[in-house]
Amino acid sequence: MNILLWHVHGSWTTAFVQGPHSYLVPVTADRGPDGLGRARTFEWPESVREVAVGELRHTPVDLVVLQRPHEWELAERWLGRRPGRDVPAVYLEHNAPAGAVPDTRHPFADRPDLTLVHVTHFNRLFWDNGGTRTVVIEHGVVDPGHLYTGRLPRAAVVVNDPVRRGRFTGTDLLPGLAEAAPLDVFGMRTEGLAAHLGLPADRCRAQDLPQRDLHAAMAERRLYLHPVRWTSLGLSLLEAMHLGMPVVTLATTEAVEAVPAGAGVLSTRPEELARAARHYVNEPQAAAEDGARARQAALERYGLKRFLDDWERLFSEVRS
Known part of the structure; x- marks a missing residue:
């Protein structure tokens, strides 16, 4: 089966393209947001093929995965076929709603011609989906292996x-947490973070790290800290658990479902997170034991096979 999707979310797509299909990603001359083509910082299989926009109209496509509202119009214009009518389509929602959250209506609410896929149960609950058929396919992660050493008594943060x-x-919570455990913040556009927070360099080190180096760097830190208030479910949290890291996490959005007892500490109280971070920094054996439980929980719930099987079932349904 040929599946058309845009390169929008590198980590999620890396898991999705491990399936048995051919994955067509549009590419434009400038490799802009609507035509990034293949990932350059993630390892994707050869089954992911770049297709120039001008070639899409003549390319067999069996299913379209939409991830941004404007992709509906792009797909219809570039393919010459209407998603949901001329070619099966699903809309994948990565994000939790923003704005007036209890009343936030999804852009594809009340659409009988497609299926709306949420990546967490929290997201499905908080979006107003109207009458659109909705399903939840929870994240899957390509297992990086149990790489945890925790040799550095610091907390890894990925944002x-x-x-x-x-x-x-x-x-805004990082200064208080940095008093409990020195922080190493990885991600994109992290420059100037310590100065912005008024923290000394040894308490908050920020680095824009390439994806290929991220897991090894995370696994050297004693714990993973997830201070995010409002998001879907950060894949970096699930990746940290796969690595065998104990996690210290704000008990918000889907995190309360993802982190079971014994795998780390969940709380809505920043002072409790600070206490937990301090505990793990000072007790490496406890950190390793909780990290091992975190890894087992992540493999069971967010393993790649379950993720791909869920998508295969949905493909069969929408194409029948």
Whole structure:
């Protein structure tokens, strides 16, 4: 089967393209947001093929996975076929709603011609989906292996654009947490974070790390800290658990479902997160034991086979 999808979310797509199909990703001359083509920082199989926009109209496509509202119009214009009518289509929603959250209506609410796929049960609950058929296919992660050493008594944090995103990502909580455990913040656009927070360099080190180096760097830190207030479910949290890291996490959005007892600490109280971070820094054996439980829980719930099997079932349904 030929599946058309845009390169929007590198980590999620890396898991999705491990399936048995051919995956067509549009590519434009400028490799802009609507035509990034293949990933350059993630390892994708050869079954992921770049297709120039001008060739799509003549390319067999069996199913379209939409991930942004404007992709509906792009797909219809570039394929010469209407998603949901001329070619089966699903809309994948990566994000939790923003704005007036209890009343946030999904852009594809009340659409009888497609299926709306949420990546967490929290997202499905909080979006107003109207009458559109909805399903939840929880994340899957390509297992990086049990790489945890925890040799550095520091906390790993993974967040993109923490200065601009501020309270969404819990950036304002980092000064208090840095008193309990020195932080190494990885991601994109992290420059100037310590100065922005007024923290000395040894308490908050920020680095824009390439994806290929991220897991090894995370696994050297004693714990993973997830201070995000409002998001879907950060794949970095699930990746940290796969690595065998104990996790210290704000008990918000889907995190309360993802982190079971014994795999780390969940709380809505920043002071409790600080206490947990301090405990793991000072007790490496406890950190390793909780990290091992975190890995087992992640493999069971967010393993790649379950993820791909769920998608295969949905493909069969929407194409029948």
